[in-house]
Amino acid sequence: MHKWILIKGMILNPQSDKSCEFIKEGVLILKKGKDKYTIADYGRRSLINDYEKKRSLKVVDHSDSLIIPGLLDLHFHWVQKDVTSMPKDNLLKWLENFTWPTEANFKDKKYCNSEAKEFSYELIRNGTLGGACYGSIHSHSVDAAFKYFKGDYFVGNVLMTMNSPEYLIQTQKQAKTLLDKLSAKYKKNYVVTPRFAPTTDEEVMRHGSKVQKKCKGLIQSHLCETKNEIDWVLSIYRERKGFEDVTSYSDIYHRCGLLGEKTIMGHGIYLSKEDMQLLKKTNTAIAHCPTSNAPVKDKGLGSGLFDFKQAEKNKLRWGLGSDIGAGPFVSMLDVMDSFVKQNKKIGNKAATYTKALYRSTLKNAEILGIDQNTGNFDLGKRANLVVLKPLKLSASIKTSEQALNEFFKAIKSREEFRQAVTEVFYEGQVIS
Numbered sequence: 340m341h342k343w344i345l346i347k348g349m350i351l352n353p354q355s356d357k358s359c360e361f362i363k364e365g366v367l368i369l370k371k372g373k374d375k376y377t378i379a380d381y382g383r384r385s386l387i388n389d390y391e392k393k394r395s396l397k398v399v400d401h402s403d404s405l406i407i408p409g410l411l412d413l414h415f416h417w418v419q420k421d422v423t424s425m426p427k428d429n430l431l432k433w434l435e436n437f438t439w440p441t442e443a444n445f446k447d448k449k450y451c452n453s454e455a456k457e458f459s460y461e462l463i464r465n466g467t468l469g470g471a472c473y474g475s476i477h478s479h480s481v482d483a484a485f486k487y488f489k490g491d492y493f494v495g496n497v498l499m500t501m502n503s504p505e506y507l508i509q510t511q512k513q514a515k516t517l518l519d520k521l522s523a524k525y526k527k528n529y530v531v532t533p534r535f536a537p538t539t540d541e542e543v544m545r546h547g548s549k550v551q552k553k554c555k556g557l558i559q560s561h562l563c564e565t566k567n568e569i570d571w572v573l574s575i576y577r578e579r580k581g582f583e584d585v586t587s588y589s590d591i592y593h594r595c596g597l598l599g600e601k602t603i604m605g606h607g608i609y610l611s612k613e614d615m616q617l618l619k620k621t622n623t624a625i626a627h628c629p630t631s632n633a634p635v636k637d638k639g640l641g642s643g644l645f646d647f648k649q650a651e652k653n654k655l656r657w658g659l660g661s662d663i664g665a666g667p668f669v670s671m672l673d674v675m676d677s678f679v680k681q682n683k684k685i686g687n688k689a690a691t692y693t694k695a696l697y698r699s700t701l702k703n704a705e706i707l708g709i710d711q712n713t714g715n716f717d718l719g720k721r722a723n724l725v726v727l728k729p730l731k732l733s734a735s736i737k738t739s740e741q742a743l744n745e746f747f748k749a750i751k752s753r754e755e756f757r758q759a760v761t762e763v764f765y766e767g768q769v770i771s
């Protein structure tokens with residue numbers, strides 16, 4: 340292996356919602372450490388002079404391609420790949436008719452392993468190098484993800500102890516045993532994952548809170564995705580001891596000790612004032628999944644559009660996720676495009692591609708707690724990067740927003756995003 344790798348390309352280095360360095364004729368310099376490469380330097384083409392005489396230097400030419408940091412997906416169900424193309428109607432019906440029967444298949448370990456292998460390939464193919472992920476209720480769905488996925492993944496088995504079909508339900512004891520066992524095994528990479536409050540009882544959720552404090556991992560669940568779901572969850576809990584006076588969906592999780600800065604709640608489309616206050620107070624993050632929430636004609640569940648402006652006004656942390664299989668594609672590029680297009684349609688100009696890229700890389704790294712090591716090209720971070728398909732940019736293109744606009748304009752169908760990734764480097768090694 341070479342000590343140094345020099346990659347020529349058009350570099351995009353996200354910093355915030357509004358700022359992303361764009362170096363059109365750029366170079367990235369990777370340096371090999373003990374077993375992986377880190378970002379040693381980056382800048383304009385003239386930087387080559389400083390490195391070209393280095394012994395053991397490999398030069399890779401992607402001059403015509405945009406190079407972005409490895410993408411991070413803040414919310415996806417790896418066991419739902421086969422549901423992506425099944426008919427969608429609304430959340431609760433879709434869970435019952437398609438998702439739960441599909442997840443039940445993962446009981447079979449062999450099947451589970453071969454699906455994980457395939458899914459891992461899909462993630463890499465689409466430039467995704469980490470994220471927060473849901474398995475099925477089966478412990479081997481967590482084992483298989485950790486075994487096959489390449490990148491910074493945080494994975495949990497969904498907990499389902501009530502209001503679930505007979506073929507996909509656990510006793511409290513089974514759920515608690517799995518929480519203990521898997522959190523001890525995977526420590527901070529384990530995610531306590533109540534599917535959502537309607538299907539996970541309060542005792543198991545409280546146990547999850549304790550387990551998370553011990554292993555210092557993450558917590559993930561779903562919150563306020565549709566109005567029906569909110570009515571349903573409140574009607575369930577108001578009949579349960581200790582929750583009679585509950586007034587918001589978030590408060591149910593809060594009373595079980597599940598909200599906090601290590602918690603990622605999926606969706607949050609219909610947050611009440613009280614929800615918003617609780618999330619703010621506890622510094623809970625939201626995973627916004629625009630392709631999953633999109634209208635049914637756009638292959639989503641038609642749940643609505645997350646109001647990120649409102650969330651930001653309330654200082655909520657949020658990032659983007661694919662929500663496979665309610666989201667139809669693994670590609671975070673597709674998610675970014677959907678975020679921008681859906682928001683522009685309602686006149687929301689703050690939804691830029693620069694913002695979408697930041698919320699699919701550095702911001703997600705921050706929420707996952709890995710931004711010291713990944714999320715952008717700051718010096719010393721691990722060399723995780725995605726080379727996009729070649730693009731001719733005219734001399735007038737000078738900003739990250741213009742460059743990203745050109746890239747997305749050149750994609751003619753959503754299926755094309757998968758082919759829009761030409762090469763993926765993980766810790767400096769090509770894995771695509």
Ligand SMILES: [Zn+2]
Pocket residue numbers: 414415416561605662
């Ligand atoms: Zn989900």
